[in-house]
Amino acid sequence: MNEKDNLMSIENYISDLKIRFPQITNVEVINVKRLMVHIPTSVLAQITGYWFNELNYRYIIVSAMDSKDGFELIYHYSDDSSGWIMSLNVMLAHNEPTVESMTPIVYGIEWIEREIMDILGIQFLNHPKPERFLLPENWPEGNYPYRRKIRKEDR
Amino acid sequence: MGIKENCFKKSLWVFHLSAGSCNNCDIEILDLLTPRYDVERFGMKLVGSIRHADVLLVTGIVTKKTKARVLEVYEQAPKPIIVIAVGTCPCTGGIFTSGYNFAGPLDKVIPVDAYIPGCPPKPEAMLAGIVKLLSQPPKSGNPRTTSEAQP
Amino acid sequence: MGKKTIVPIGPYHPLLEEPEFFKLYCDGETVVDMEWETGYNHRGIEKICESKTFEQVFYVVERICGICSTSHPFAYANAVESIGAVEIPVRAKLIRSIIGELERVHSHLLWVGLAGHFLGYNTVFMWAWKYREPVLDMFEIITGNRNSYAMFTIGGVRRDIDENKASQLIKVLEDVKIKTDLLVGAVMDDPVIHARLKGVGTLTAKDIHDFGAVGPTARASGVDIDVRRDDPYAAYDMVNWKVITVKEGDVFAKAEVRLLELYESISIINQCLQLLKKEKEGDIKAKVREIPAGIGIGHAEAPRGEVFHFVKSDGGNSPVRHKIRAPSYNCITTFRRSCIGGTISDAAIATAAVDPCYCCTERMIQVYDHNSGKRTMSAAELIKLSQQKTEELNKQFSAKDRS
Numbered sequence: 213m214n215e216k217d218n219l220m221s222i223e224n225y226i227s228d229l230k231i232r233f234p235q236i237t238n239v240e241v242i243n244v245k246r247l248m249v250h251i252p253t254s255v256l257a258q259i260t261g262y263w264f265n266e267l268n269y270r271y272i273i274v275s276a277m278d279s280k281d282g283f284e285l286i287y288h289y290s291d292d293s294s295g296w297i298m299s300l301n302v303m304l305a306h307n308e309p310t311v312e313s314m315t316p317i318v319y320g321i322e323w324i325e326r327e328i329m330d331i332l333g334i335q336f337l338n339h340p341k342p343e344r345f346l347l348p349e350n351w352p353e354g355n356y357p358y359r360r361k362i363r364k365e366d367r
Numbered sequence: 368m369g370i371k372e373n374c375f376k377k378s379l380w381v382f383h384l385s386a387g388s389c390n391n392c393d394i395e396i397l398d399l400l401t402p403r404y405d406v407e408r409f410g411m412k413l414v415g416s417i418r419h420a421d422v423l424l425v426t427g428i429v430t431k432k433t434k435a436r437v438l439e440v441y442e443q444a445p446k447p448i449i450v451i452a453v454g455t456c457p458c459t460g461g462i463f464t465s466g467y468n469f470a471g472p473l474d475k476v477i478p479v480d481a482y483i484p485g486c487p488p489k490p491e492a493m494l495a496g497i498v499k500l501l502s503q504p505p506k507s508g509n510p511r512t513t514s515e516a517q518p
Numbered sequence: 519m520g521k522k523t524i525v526p527i528g529p530y531h532p533l534l535e536e537p538e539f540f541k542l543y544c545d546g547e548t549v550v551d552m553e554w555e556t557g558y559n560h561r562g563i564e565k566i567c568e569s570k571t572f573e574q575v576f577y578v579v580e581r582i583c584g585i586c587s588t589s590h591p592f593a594y595a596n597a598v599e600s601i602g603a604v605e606i607p608v609r610a611k612l613i614r615s616i617i618g619e620l621e622r623v624h625s626h627l628l629w630v631g632l633a634g635h636f637l638g639y640n641t642v643f644m645w646a647w648k649y650r651e652p653v654l655d656m657f658e659i660i661t662g663n664r665n666s667y668a669m670f671t672i673g674g675v676r677r678d679i680d681e682n683k684a685s686q687l688i689k690v691l692e693d694v695k696i697k698t699d700l701l702v703g704a705v706m707d708d709p710v711i712h713a714r715l716k717g718v719g720t721l722t723a724k725d726i727h728d729f730g731a732v733g734p735t736a737r738a739s740g741v742d743i744d745v746r747r748d749d750p751y752a753a754y755d756m757v758n759w760k761v762i763t764v765k766e767g768d769v770f771a772k773a774e775v776r777l778l779e780l781y782e783s784i785s786i787i788n789q790c791l792q793l794l795k796k797e798k799e800g801d802i803k804a805k806v807r808e809i810p811a812g813i814g815i816g817h818a819e820a821p822r823g824e825v826f827h828f829v830k831s832d833g834g835n836s837p838v839r840h841k842i843r844a845p846s847y848n849c850i851t852t853f854r855r856s857c858i859g860g861t862i863s864d865a866a867i868a869t870a871a872v873d874p875c876y877c878c879t880e881r882m883i884q885v886y887d888h889n890s891g892k893r894t895m896s897a898a899e900l901i902k903l904s905q906q907k908t909e910e911l912n913k914q915f916s917a918k919d920r921s
Contacts, residue, residue, distance in 0.1 A: 242812065242813050242815075243600045243601070243812075243813075243814065243815065244600065245749060246600070246813075246815050248813070268727065270727070270730055270732075270743065271729075271730035271848075272730060272817075272824070272826050272843060272848075273730075273826055273828075273841065273843035273847070273848075275828045275839070275841035276841075277830065277838070277839040277841075286828070288815070288826070288828070290748075290817075290824075292743045292748050293748075294748075295748040295749030295750075296749075297749075297815050297817070299815070318728070318730070319728040319729055319851070320728060320729035320730040320731075320848055320851050322851070323556075323847065323851060324847075344557075345556055345557060346556060346557040346560045347432075347468070347557060347560070348430070348431040348432035348468070348557065349432070350431075351431070357467045357562065357565060358564075358565065385559075387558065387559045387560075387561055388559070388584075389581045389582060389583055389584045389587075390583050390584035390585055391581075391584025391585075391587070391665045391666060392584070393584070394584055394585065394628070394665070395664070395665070397647075398647065398651075401631075401643075401644055401647035401648060401651075402644055402647070402648040403648060403651045427559070428561060430558065430559065430560060430561060432557050432558050432560065433558050433559075436558070462566070462577065462578055462581060463561050463562075463563075463566065463581075465566055465569060466561050466562035466563070466565065466566050467562045467565060468560050468561055468562045469561070469562075486581070486666055487584065487664075487665055487666065489664060
């Protein structure tokens with residue numbers, strides 16, 4: 213498939229995705245073969261199920277970061293037949309960092325969710341084993357190494 | 368010569384402890400056993416338990432979670448024991464000093480007899496380090512040389 | 519039915535070199551559940567990267583893992599260059615692929631050796647590691663170091679491969695190829711190894727999908743994925759090669775995939791060297807002024823599978839967030855499926871089959887057994903069990919030969 217066909221089919225793909233899930237707030241092609249889909253937390257489980265079970269995308273990892281507007285969770289999946297990396301971007305409020313655990317849908321996601329709990333203090337509801345994962349046993353509670361120390365509103 | 372010096376005259380049995388390493392030094396240590404370097408001809412041997420060892424090789428930075436375990440291993444070791452820090456990580460911390468999980472260089476945790484820096488040190492460098500350590504007159508205050516002063 | 523016993527794998531595996539800690543829950547000989555404890559090897563690399571400049575991050579990610587010390591810079595370079603839309607020179611692409619494949623050769627040889635030891639074939643261990651040495655020498659000639667090569671930089675590579683080095687490399691590869699034939703013969707034609715490894719630690723394609731496992735672990739279960747082909751980077755779309763897949767999913771299949779990949783890697787390097795000869799003139803590094811704000815996602819196929827790097831830049835000179843996913847992170851979780859239901863003597867080789875890299879996963883190291891009072895078994899004993907099983911098979915086979 214050449215570049216142009218590729219772009220055409222991704223446009224079809226995006227419009228199809230938007231029809232299927234009208235809650236999607238924004239879809240952007242961030243780079244060559246990289247797609248980012250911004251969604252509210254309410255449809256996270258649905259789209260994850262659609263991608264993982266129906267389209268057979270391969271689960272890669274979840275990136276989490278503390279950005280200006282909240283905690284960003286980015287679920288990366290790969291469509292190996294075309295080489296595209298599809299990412300789901302969920303924004304969580306700083307004052308209420310909770311989200312549904314995706315472990316019941318994607319088994320492999322268990323570890324990374326526990327890791328994010330450790331490093332950013334995000335709560336995953338219905339996680340099968342919400343225990344400390346990476347940090348030492350005597351690490352102080354409430355100290356999350358990847359949270360930004362100073363936020364804009366604190367200044 | 369005291370009994371403690373005598374301990375290290377012949378075959379050294381080595382226990383290798385990875386405190387939080389990147390694998391490089393660990394693989395290079397294993398490499399010493401394979402046909403190119405073959406330290407077993409000098410009687411050196413990797414053992415599976417610290418309780419059998421004369422030498423404790425430590426690789427990698429000491430992380431906050433391993434610190435207690437490193438101390439525990441050191442306590443279980445039969446004294447006298449030679450501790451060697453292999454690689455830049457246990458010597459100084461190297462590139463990882465600014466990490467939040469870094470618990471300090473190895474010599475802040477347990478007494479160290481020799482440092483073999485390098486990332487990773489070549490197998491030849493490791494051999495040279497051990498030879499240097501064994502051929503030097505022992506320092507006073509070192510746990511293995513408390514018996515009597517050397518001329 | 520006896521009561522459940524807990525067998526910790528760890529305190530410390532004398533041969534896997536990295537510390538790790540698994541708890542196997544056993545009912546008699548059978549493993550019924552397993553658990554792992556992590557965090558020992560966690561060095562906070564992602565955080566350290568955020569305090570370094572884009573150029574410096576290469577040398578940090580190189581030290582995530584000593585064996586995959588090209589794969590991480592490779593994926594990171596792909597990520598950062600995609601933010602800046604940097605087009606790297608052809609010569610640099612070729613050199614990158616050569617280093618990447620050379621690393622695969624040394625890593626797979628290393629694995630074959632370790633697997634041999636687990637089975638009690640120490641000769642294979644000594645052989646494989648002996649034949650690995652010339653490859654490391656080649657690394658020293660080309661890059662200046664046996665491991666941690668520091669070859670990559672934004673926009674290209676830091677050192678060139680000239681005629682002289684290329685011809686030396688070709689000679690070494692010829693030799694490695696002969697030695698690979700030898701190893702393949704030793705593994706594939708040995709009835710004892712067939713009996714010992716077939717049907718052990720089997721993973722189905724569904725298991726692979728559930729856990730997102732990658733690399734040889736996935737390809738041995740018939741899952742046809744390889745980043746080098748699916749999303750080509752560097753020079754992989756300029757050369758001819760094929761992805762090795764095997765259907766069975768057991769430990770033998772994983773060994774088969776790795777051994778056959780050795781041939782592919784050697785062929786890729788040879789083709790790249792040919793192209794390098796044609797592409798005599800040319801830079802090895804593109805000029806890169808600055809990295810604009812944006813998100814870069816890069817992946818590369820390491821010897822163990824896909825390495826994934828996510829880099830966010832705000833237009834400054836260091837990444838705002840750098841997320842790293844090593845292949846073992848997803849592969850280790852599959853132990854839950856591959857070990858459970860098997861016997862303890864198979865656990866060691868089933869875990870080793872994935873070629874787990876705990877440093878990559880940033881996690882584990884030795885643990886001393888705290889739950890004393892329970893019957894435990896050391897790693898050495900575990901390997902011994904594994905070796906004993908091979909020995910028994912060996913006896914059976916020789917008895918059959920005699921009769």
